Amino acid sequence: MQAQQLVKPKPIAEKPLSLVETADPQPDPGQIRLKVAVCGVCHTDLHTVEGDSDLPRLPIIPGHQIVGVVEEVGEGSGRFQIGDRVGVAWLNWTCGQCQYCRNGRENLCPEARFTGLHADGGYAQYTIVDENFAYPLPENFSDVQAAPLLCAGIIGYRSLRLSGIEPGGKLGLYGFGASAHLAIQVARHWDCEVSVFTRSQAHRQHARELGAVWVGGAEDQPPALLDASVTFAPAGWIIPLALGHLRPGGTLAINAIHMTPIPEMAYDMIYGERVLRSVTNFTRQDALEFLQLAGDIPITTTVETAPLAQANEVLRRLKASEIRGAAVLVV
Numbered sequence: 001m002q003a004q005q006l007v008k009p010k011p012i013a014e015k016p017l018s019l020v021e022t023a024d025p026q027p028d029p030g031q032i033r034l035k036v037a038v039c040g041v042c043h044t045d046l047h048t049v050e051g052d053s054d055l056p057r058l059p060i061i062p063g064h065q066i067v068g069v070v071e072e073v074g075e076g077s078g079r080f081q082i083g084d085r086v087g088v089a090w091l092n093w094t095c096g097q098c099q100y101c102r103n104g105r106e107n108l109c110p111e112a113r114f115t116g117l118h119a120d121g122g123y124a125q126y127t128i129v130d131e132n133f134a135y136p137l138p139e140n141f142s143d144v145q146a147a148p149l150l151c152a153g154i155i156g157y158r159s160l161r162l163s164g165i166e167p168g169g170k171l172g173l174y175g176f177g178a179s180a181h182l183a184i185q186v187a188r189h190w191d192c193e194v195s196v197f198t199r200s201q202a203h204r205q206h207a208r209e210l211g212a213v214w215v216g217g218a219e220d221q222p223p224a225l226l227d228a229s230v231t232f233a234p235a236g237w238i239i240p241l242a243l244g245h246l247r248p249g250g251t252l253a254i255n256a257i258h259m260t261p262i263p264e265m266a267y268d269m270i271y272g273e274r275v276l277r278s279v280t281n282f283t284r285q286d287a288l289e290f291l292q293l294a295g296d297i298p299i300t301t302t303v304e305t306a307p308l309a310q311a312n313e314v315l316r317r318l319k320a321s322e323i324r325g326a327a328v329l330v331v
C-alpha cells in the first residue's frame, strides 16, 4: 500500500513525511482492517512530524481522524461487518484494568496507546485497529465531512463538557481552527452566547458566520464576563488574559497537548474560585456521545481537501493558520 511515513522528525519546511510503498497491514484477532477513504489532519500530527512529542515508534504513519470501510475482520472480531463505514480516532487502545479505565477516565490510562503515534494511522491506504476503538459514523455525513469530527470534534466536545458551560451560558473560545469551529456549533445548539478571540481576520469572519455574538483579540475585553471558556491555542500568554475575562466560579479549560509556558500571574487571577484545567485525550464515551450529537444537530464541518501525496504541504499550511476549518487528506 501507499503511505505517508515518518522516519525522522524535522521541521515541516524540510518535508518530514515521505510517500512510500509498504506492506498491507494484517488484522490480529479482535482487530479490523479498514480501507481508508480519508484522514483528517490535526495539529497533533504536526507535533509528531516535527518531533515536539516523544515518539515511541519510528517509522510511524501519522493520522488519527480516519474514515474507512471495514475490509477484513480478524479472528473473533464481530462488532462490525465487512463493508461497514467506521471512524478511528486518537484513542487507539487502553488497558481496561487500571483505576482510570475502571472509573470512566480511560483518557488518563497510563498504558493508553494513540493512533498515529504508537500505532500506524490513516495517512495510508489501509489501517488496522482494535474493533472496540472504532465508531459508527452519522449517516448524514460524507466521508470528508465526517473526518474532522473524529479529533477536532470529539476533543472540542470534551473541552466544552469540562468547562462546565451550561445551556444559555456565556462562553469564550480562544483560537478558531478545526476544533473551535465545531465546538461553537454545539454551544449554539445549547443556546450559549459565544465570544471568540482570535487574531486572524479570516477566522473572525468564520466565527461570526457560525453565530459568535462578539469577536476580538485575547487582549480585548468581551461585552460581559464569561461563565466558562476553552482555549484551543497552544499559547501560554493567553491564559492570564482569558482568566481575566472569566467570572468568579468560572472554568477555563485548556484544549492543547503542548503549550508555551504560562506567564507568572497574580493569585487574584484564580481567586474567586476560578478553575484552570487541562483537557487530556478523550474517552470512548465522549466519542459516542459527540458523534450522535453531531448527527442530530447536524454540525456543518468546513473542510479543505488535498490528496494524500500533499501531506507535507497541508501540514505546512496548518502551521501557518492558512486552513479555514479543517484539512482532510483524500486517500
Ligand SMILES: [Zn+2]
Binding pocket: 042, 043, 044, 045, 064, 090, 151, 152
Ligand atoms: Zn487530533
Ligand SMILES: [Zn+2]
Binding pocket: 094, 095, 096, 097, 098, 099, 100, 101, 106, 109, 110, 111, 112
Ligand atoms: Zn488503563
